[in-house]
Amino acid sequence: MKKRTVILGLFVLLVLLVLPGCWDRHEINNYAFWIGTALDAGKDGKLVKSAQVAIPADFKSIREGGGKGQRANIVLTASGQTVGDLIQQIQDKLPRKVFLGHRRAIFIGEKLARKGIKDIMDQFTRNTDTRMRTDIFVVNNGEGKDVLKINSPFNQFSSIVAVDQDRYCRLGDTALRDVLLDIGRDGIRPAMPMIDIAPKNEQEKHEVIEVKSVAIFNRDLQMVGEVTGRESLELFWVKGVLQNLLIPEEMETGNITIYESNLKKNIRTTIEGDRIKAYVKLEGSGRVLENNTDIDISVSKERIPLERKLNELKSKQVEATVKKIQKQYGQDVFGIGEEIHREHPYKWKEIKHKWDELFPNVEVTVKVKIKIQNTGAIGKRVPGIGDRK
Amino acid sequence: MKISTWQLFWMFTTLEISMSIWLTISPTIEIARQDAWISLAVAGLIGVAVTFICIRVSQRHSALTLVEFAQKLFGKWIGKLIGALYILMWFSVCSDILRIFSLFVKQYLFHETPIWIIAALMVAAMVYVNYAGSVEAIARISELMGPLLLIGIFITFGLNITNLHPALLFPVFADTGAMPIIRGSFVNASFLGESMMIMMLTPFIANSQKMLKPVLLAICIPSVIAVIAAIMIIATFGTNVGSTLVFPYFSMVRFINYLDFIQNMDVWVMFVWIFCVFVKLAIYLFINSYGTAQLLGIKNWKVMIFISAIVIYVISLVPANIVGMLDYANYVWIIYVFPIFIVGLPIVLLLVSLLRGRQTARA
Numbered sequence: 001m002k003k004r005t006v007i008l009g010l011f012v013l014l015v016l017l018v019l020p021g022c023w024d025r026h027e028i029n030n031y032a033f034w035i036g037t038a039l040d041a042g043k044d045g046k047l048v049k050s051a052q053v054a055i056p057a058d059f060k061s062i063r064e065g066g067g068k069g070q071r072a073n074i075v076l077t078a079s080g081q082t083v084g085d086l087i088q089q090i091q092d093k094l095p096r097k098v099f100l101g102h103r104r105a106i107f108i109g110e111k112l113a114r115k116g117i118k119d120i121m122d123q124f125t126r127n128t129d130t131r132m133r134t135d136i137f138v139v140n141n142g143e144g145k146d147v148l149k150i151n152s153p154f155n156q157f158s159s160i161v162a163v164d165q166d167r168y169c170r171l172g173d174t175a176l177r178d179v180l181l182d183i184g185r186d187g188i189r190p191a192m193p194m195i196d197i198a199p200k201n202e203q204e205k206h207e208v209i210e211v212k213s214v215a216i217f218n219r220d221l222q223m224v225g226e227v228t229g230r231e232s233l234e235l236f237w238v239k240g241v242l243q244n245l246l247i248p249e250e251m252e253t254g255n256i257t258i259y260e261s262n263l264k265k266n267i268r269t270t271i272e273g274d275r276i277k278a279y280v281k282l283e284g285s286g287r288v289l290e291n292n293t294d295i296d297i298s299v300s301k302e303r304i305p306l307e308r309k310l311n312e313l314k315s316k317q318v319e320a321t322v323k324k325i326q327k328q329y330g331q332d333v334f335g336i337g338e339e340i341h342r343e344h345p346y347k348w349k350e351i352k353h354k355w356d357e358l359f360p361n362v363e364v365t366v367k368v369k370i371k372i373q374n375t376g377a378i379g380k381r382v383p384g385i386g387d388r389k
Numbered sequence: 390m391k392i393s394t395w396q397l398f399w400m401f402t403t404l405e406i407s408m409s410i411w412l413t414i415s416p417t418i419e420i421a422r423q424d425a426w427i428s429l430a431v432a433g434l435i436g437v438a439v440t441f442i443c444i445r446v447s448q449r450h451s452a453l454t455l456v457e458f459a460q461k462l463f464g465k466w467i468g469k470l471i472g473a474l475y476i477l478m479w480f481s482v483c484s485d486i487l488r489i490f491s492l493f494v495k496q497y498l499f500h501e502t503p504i505w506i507i508a509a510l511m512v513a514a515m516v517y518v519n520y521a522g523s524v525e526a527i528a529r530i531s532e533l534m535g536p537l538l539l540i541g542i543f544i545t546f547g548l549n550i551t552n553l554h555p556a557l558l559f560p561v562f563a564d565t566g567a568m569p570i571i572r573g574s575f576v577n578a579s580f581l582g583e584s585m586m587i588m589m590l591t592p593f594i595a596n597s598q599k600m601l602k603p604v605l606l607a608i609c610i611p612s613v614i615a616v617i618a619a620i621m622i623i624a625t626f627g628t629n630v631g632s633t634l635v636f637p638y639f640s641m642v643r644f645i646n647y648l649d650f651i652q653n654m655d656v657w658v659m660f661v662w663i664f665c666v667f668v669k670l671a672i673y674l675f676i677n678s679y680g681t682a683q684l685l686g687i688k689n690w691k692v693m694i695f696i697s698a699i700v701i702y703v704i705s706l707v708p709a710n711i712v713g714m715l716d717y718a719n720y721v722w723i724i725y726v727f728p729i730f731i732v733g734l735p736i737v738l739l740l741v742s743l744l745r746g747r748q749t750a751r752a
Contacts, residue, residue: 008520011513023502125630128496132626132644133652174552177644181554181627240556342556345563 032096035073036159038144039120040109042079047112047120049086050077050145052159053094072156075148083123100129105159106136106176107144107195113215113223121183121221124176134176135163137195138215138223146197150207158209165211166193178241183221186352187337190217191235194226216329219356225329227321234321238280238334238366240265246289249313251306254292258310260284260370267339271347276358278336280366282318287374291381297372298379307372314368322364332359391595394603396528399535401607404672405581406538407665409615410638412489413577414622416715419632421573423558424565426619428573433612435574436581440608442735444601447588449742451597455588456683462741469684471734476680478730479586480697483673484704485717487511490666491705493636497659508705515671516698519678520691524593527671534664539610541658546617548647548654553624577615579723581608582731589676674698 033054042048052073078089091098106124108117124130139147150158166175175193182190194213214232216225227235236242244261263284270277288297297303325333337355341348351358392400413432414425421428450458455475460468491507499507518526562570587604591597622637625644634640642655678697682690 008517012517023506024499125633131653132640133646177552177626180630181557184629185627338556342559345560 026097030096031099032094033102034090034098034100035102035157036105036107036148036162037103038107038109038139038148039083039112039117040143040145041112041115046079047081047083047086048077048079048145049083049090050075050148051090051098052148052157053090053098054157075145077145083120100127101131103130103134103159104157104163106134107147107159107162108136108138108192109143109145110138110141110215110223111143113138113192113217116220116222117217118221121180125180132177132180133174135166136176136179136192137162137166137211138192138226140194140196140213140226142197147195147209150197150209152209162195162209162211165209182335185338186355187332187339187341187348188335189219189331189333190221191215191239191333192217194232214333216325216331216333218331224331227325230317231321231324234318235325235333237263237282238265238267238318238322240335247314248290249310251293251295251309253294255290256288256293256295256306256310257290258286258370258372259289260286267334267336269336269340269343271340271344271351275363276340276361277363277365278339280318280322280334280364282314282366282368284370285373286370288372288376291376296380297375303372303375307370311368311370314370315366318368319364319366322366326360326362326364330356330360332356336362336364392525392528392590392593393595394599396532397594397600398603398607400528400531400668400672401584401587401604402610403531403535403538403665404583404669405607405611406535406542406614407662407669408486408580408583409577409611410542410618411493411636411662412715412718413580413615414619415632415634415637416576416719417573417619418623418628418637420576421570422565422628422632423560423623424562424570425573425623425628426558426616427562428570429577429612429615429619431571431574432577432581433609433616435578436584436608436612437605439578439582439731439735440584440587440604441601442739443585443587444604446735446739446742447591448597448600449739449746451591451594454590454592454680454683456680458742459738462738462745472680472684475730475734476677476684478726479673479677479680480701480704481717482583482722482726483670483677484701486666486673487670487701487705489715490663490670494663497636497639497655505706508702511667511670512698512702514667515674516694518667518671519675519694523691524590524672524675527668527675530664530671531668534661534668537661538665539614541661542614542618545642545645545654545658546621548645548651549621549625549641551647552644553621554627555624557624557627558620575723575727576718577612579718579727579731581612582727584608585731585735586672586676588735589680590672674701677701 034051035054036052038050040048040050052075054073076090076093078086078093080086080089087098124134125132137147147158147162152158152161155161179190179192182188192215193211194215196210196212198208198210212232213226213228214235215223216227218224230247233242233245233247237245242263244259244263246257246259248255248257261284263282266281266283268279268281291297295302295306297306322334325331332355337352337359341352417428418425447455450461453461456472459471462468463471487508490511491504494507495502495504518530522529584604587600594600618638622631622641625641626634626637631637639655639659642658643653645654646652674694674697678693679690681697682693687693
């Protein structure tokens with residue numbers, strides 16, 4: 001018995017000697033944290049990949065205020081055929097081991113997006129080092145690597161700034177997942193947030209990034225077009241992923257702006273022979289932010305007609321946006337096909353193969369139903385600022 | 390000391406959950422698309438049915454293991470053959486699980502560590518627990534780890550709610566139809582059928598006449614968890630990504646980001662889950678060594694622990710990188726083991742046992 005214990009003890013010691021730490025031991029200061037990736041189309045069909053990598057030493061100096069103007073990251077660029085090849089090339093330029101687990105955003109240059117992104121998508125899901133919780137952008141009229149080079153005043157990493165900016169105005173860090181959800185389904189086409197590099201002006205020392213457009217993709221993952229501003233918000237609203245929005249409406253006597261939140265969408269579809277109809281119902285609750293009209297919103301008798309009027313205006317607007325996307329790009333980024341799939345699953349099987357041809361002719365009716373729940377901090381307008389006599 | 394019914398419940402719960410959330414969900418989604426959860430519910434029913442048969446068989450021979458009562462029912466040679474086949478099958482499944490486990494750990498935690506090290510560490514732990522405390526010690530570990538795993542799973546389910554798109558679960562039934570749903574259910578049903586190991590464990594259970602309820606409950610709870618996990622995975626990643634992910638539950642846990650504060654929980658879940666796989670492998674090692682010892686007539690079965698462990702270890706290393714991860718499950722377990730060892734033979738054993746029982750009663 002005793003002998004066995006000794007043997008067992010020796011065995012345990014042996015195991016301790018070869019504990020896995022020996023192979024996968026990486027101190028945190030041996031890692032190069034990869035924060036953002038940019039992919040662009042280079043010359044002669046090559047892929048250009050840029051990486052925004054953190055320089056940890058500079059964190060400290062920036063916090064102490066000594067390193068003003070110094071960058072906390074470097075942008076490395078490599079060109080090659082595949083994404084995997086490029087990771088090796090980036091590694092060759094770094095004294096530390098590349099660590100992809102903290103990558104927050106992917107930027108795709110518009111040229112590459114228009115060429116098609118089918119060949120670069122695989123590794124985003126396959127690589128076990130990366131997280132699927134990543135934001136993905138198309139760079140409007142630009143190259144992905146230019147975004148990485150921006151030095152934002154808010155954060156040393158323009159990638160993180162882009163993610164945060166996207167979160168407050170559109171999708172946030174689930175964008176890659178949302179794009180992947182739409183790829184490969186018959187009744188919906190992917191849409192991706194777009195990022196603009198705003199030029200420097202006199203007030204701003206730095207270049208600023210703007211998230212205000214949405215890129216529309218086709219079945220083969222080629223970008224076919226974009227919608228900007230209000231239209232892009234309405235696109236995401238009809239798609240059902242938007243959380244809140246803020247659009248001023250022009251009335252006869254002035255502007256009124258309502259902050260709309262708790263947004264919901266509901267789509268009903270009918271198929272009668274060749275005619276496919278979709279009834280889109282958009283709901284939400286509103287809070288008045290600005291009222292430059294003559295209407296006294298504290299009085300229900302005036303507020304209710306205003307609500308009706310606003311909803312009518314908004315319905316027309318959204319309808320126009322849907323029509324524009326139908327006619328101009330013909331891609332079902334709203335997922336109306338998926339709604340048919342859910343509602344008429346057996347009929348869908350017959351039409352799903354020709355959905356791209358059918359979608360532009362779907363008759364879409366939009367009905368917006370925003371309820372003004374809150375008139376803001378004041379009811380009627382302050383006397384002297386446009387009060388009624 | 391023998392295993393109490395409560396310990397038995399936790400033992401089976403841990404070893405069923407650790408498999409069903411790990412390996413069965415994405416193959417089921419691949420076959421049954423967004424109706425995978427129906428498949429998994431059907432699988433639960435099948436699992437309960439086959440387990441019921443196995444328990445009835447073993448309760449009729451509660452003092453004997455499968456190796457012994459097969460000989461009693463069929464005579465020495467056929468009985469030994471049946472016992473040997475079962476043991477061979479258990480050797481193969483144990484090696485396969487050990488291999489997938491090592492590959493999994495290598496892929497998610499230690500990229501550069503050789504597989505043989507990971508497997509050796511696991512085997513060392515298995516040998517130790519069997520040598521030091523045999524099946525009672527394993528039961529006590531599962532009593533400890535089972536609740537932790539359950540709590541971990543439910544926390545992750547709760548935190549994932551904000552990521553769900555329920556629309557992805559529709560349309561129900563219309564896309565797939567009855568056949569794919571039933572075909573999809575075989576995956577998890579066959580994994581739940583691992584409960585047939587109860588036939589080797591009855592002599593060690595304190596009150597084996599009362600074991601029906603806890604074991605069946607230990608099949609139901611993992612099935613319910615598998616159903617919820619499938620719904621969550623489909624509603625998080627959709628059927629396209631969900632069916633291609635190799636370990637969808639862990640990918641889902643990785644996706645959780647609660648208030649920018651709770652993230653990367655996969656390491657915690659994996660930590661507890663590794664203990665549960667350990668419980669499973671340790672029980673298999675016990676069954677294999679004890680069964681082989683009985684088959685060969687070796688008095689001191691603990692000698693067999695080392696031999697079985699070495700055999701399992703070597704087999705687990707042989708096919709690495711050559712055979713795909715789930716090939717064993719797809720080409721051996723579901724096609725041959727499930728109909729023969731999990732459904733067929735237990736029914737035959739039960740029938741023969743009932744017939745023999747009547748004969749002896751008459752005589």
